[in-house]
Amino acid sequence: MEAQFLIAGFGGQGVLLIGQLLAKAAMHDGMNVSWMPSYGPEMRGGEANCAVVISDEPIGSPLVTEPPIAVIMNKPSMLKFAPTMEQGGLMLYNSSLIDIEPDRKDITAVAIDCNGIAEKLGNARTANMVMLGAIIQRTGVISIDSAMEALKATFGPKKEHLLPINRAAMEAGAEAAK
């Protein structure tokens, strides 16, 4: 089993965190994982993306150049990465900020109203966790429980009070992706 993800958006949307939670949760589930960020002369609000590989074998390349699964949080990322996707791939995209559909007929595209759902729940900043819930629903590589464990470890005791709203966001995202 090997799952490769490309997760892209703009800086501040929490795309790197989505990837880290996926990797951490899968690591605790006993899988081999790698997380590789794009790095470069980036700026605040500029593009950000990361590649995550989860496998029961040792991982070769941590780069994902033809993503079988793409998680797209903003429109420039859609334009940039839709053409690179593997045939038959799965794209989850944030329809709150993307007013177009991917220009590919050979992939499955799932629109998730991440920001809309997060705002309804009362915390717009959990839009990335809505998307993580959708990823979990569609791919099953990790569970919401293991994602929550990873988030708890990332947050530490200071932010523990934010865990319930994040769980609600993941569950709402999972529901929206059904």
Added chain:
Amino acid sequence: MGQKMLMKGNEAIAEAAIQAGCRFFFGYPITPQNQIPEYMSKRMPKVEGGCFLQAESEVAAINMVYGAAGAGARVMTSSSSPGISLKQEGISYIVGAELPCVIVNMVRGGPGLGSIQPAQSDYYQSTRGGGHGDYRMLVLAPSSVQEAVELTQQAFDLADKYRNPVLVMGDGLIGQMMEPVEMPEYVKPELPEKTWAATGWKPGCGRERAVINSLYIDPSVLEQHNRKLFAKYAVMEREECRWQEEMTDDADFVIVAYGTTARIARSAMRKLRDKGIKAGLIRPITLWPFPNAPIQKAAEHAKAFLTVEMSMGQMVDDVRLAVNGKKPVEFYGRTGGIVPTVREIVEQIENMAKEAK
């Protein structure tokens, strides 16, 4: 072994160094190794006797390393290609003065300022000395974050054992990637006492003055010194060669690759085996001393070799020296910060297999 943590290569190296007793870090920022000094700046002040200092330049940083090493401390610096070039003068002095230290190079694309993406184009510089004069450094090339941790800790021991700098050579990908790490419990091996260290001489303190110097005006004395250094290198060549072999026993085509490239070559090897092509992999862990033995052994039965690097072809020279004309040695490389893909390597070997028929 402790608990499994998801860590960036750069941060894991920094923590591993501290665990191994590194108490002095001098550096200057450059991508893609910035998380090493960043981590050190946070952690070192909390460690007893720990010192982090951001120098005014790479040249200053390596000379601070020279000083701390001369005083007998466990000391490290890190940089990336252009910064490592700047440190070469200091490294040559440190070798000349026979001081132990650890240098990390997270290689990026060159020449010049090049790019900030991963590369392996500093192989010649790393394995042939780098600075002026006749010298060598042990060069350790990790291909995972876990291995980066282990090799960094060993680097300190090897440096002390041989009184010579040890270079840990990664690349942008090893530095930036996060992987699961188990931080090993560091156990210091038995090492010679640093009786040569300049720790403050006082009249009547019972020992000679320690002199840290790389200047030998008398040619015959310098020649003697160089012979002494090379006697050390001969021991390193005999005792410190490290590599990993996979499926080479029956391999028709042997891929030789190190670091990041070896991971990708390994995936390619598995894919080729699935297709019925007998591929094997030799992964040098020490780039100097270069593991000639497994290559010579494989040259007895393999049809051909393929060296894969993120450069225009540097290690391939060492592979050709080891193979010594017995079998063809092909090369495939990507450069400028581009990482070769599994598909590209598979295609290379498939073409070689066709030609061999």
